[in-house]
Amino acid sequence: MDDDVLREAIQALSGARQVFDKYAHPIRWSEIMNTLAQILQVYGDNVRSVPVLQHSVRSCVAGLQVRTPDTAPLQWAAIQNTLGSALFLLAKHTGEWEYMRQSSEAFARGAHGLW
Numbered sequence: 001m002d003d004d005v006l007r008e009a010i011q012a013l014s015g016a017r018q019v020f021d022k023y024a025h026p027i028r029w030s031e032i033m034n035t036l037a038q039i040l041q042v043y044g045d046n047v048r049s050v051p052v053l054q055h056s057v058r059s060c061v062a063g064l065q066v067r068t069p070d071t072a073p074l075q076w077a078a079i080q081n082t083l084g085s086a087l088f089l090l091a092k093h094t095g096e097w098e099y100m101r102q103s104s105e106a107f108a109r110g111a112h113g114l115w
Contacts, residue, residue: 003043003046003047006039006042006043006046007043009039010036010039010040010043013032013035013036013039014036016032017029017032017033017036020032022062022065022066026066027066027072027075029063029066030063030066030067030072030075030079031075033059033060033062033063033066033079034059034060034063034067034075034078034079034082036056036059037056037057037059037060037063037079037082037083037086038056038082038085040052040053040055040056040059040086041053041056041082041085041086041089044056044089044093045089045092045093048093050090050093050094053086053089053090053093054090056082056086056089057083057086057087057090060079060082060083060086061083063079064076064079064080064083067079076110077110077111078110079110080106080107080109080110081106081107081110083103083106084103084104084106084107084110085103087099087100087102087103087106088100088103090103091103
């Protein structure tokens with residue numbers, strides 16, 4: 001995958017956050033945050049960047065401020081899955097077991113929230 005294209009996508013989504021802010025468009029904003037987190041994961045894994053992967057985690061956490069199991073259960077589960085993937089990649093690139101534990105918990109929350 002071309003890293004330049006990924007960087008362009010990251011910039012485009014950052015611009016979209018300016019148009020669809022958290023307060024006026026919370027659902028759209030959380031979708032943008034989830035998509036941004038996914039692209040940051042691919043890019044961060046490609047370039048082996050822990051800070052980029054940490055940005056992905058922060059984007060998920062921000063999106064979870066809007067997406068809750070009560071208001072948007074499927075979207076909440078989706079962002080939990082994205083969070084689990086980001087934490088898994090952090091574990092892969094840092095060797096820190098704590099990220100793996102947190103990853104497992106995020107995947108479990110997402111799966112449990114659907115049942």
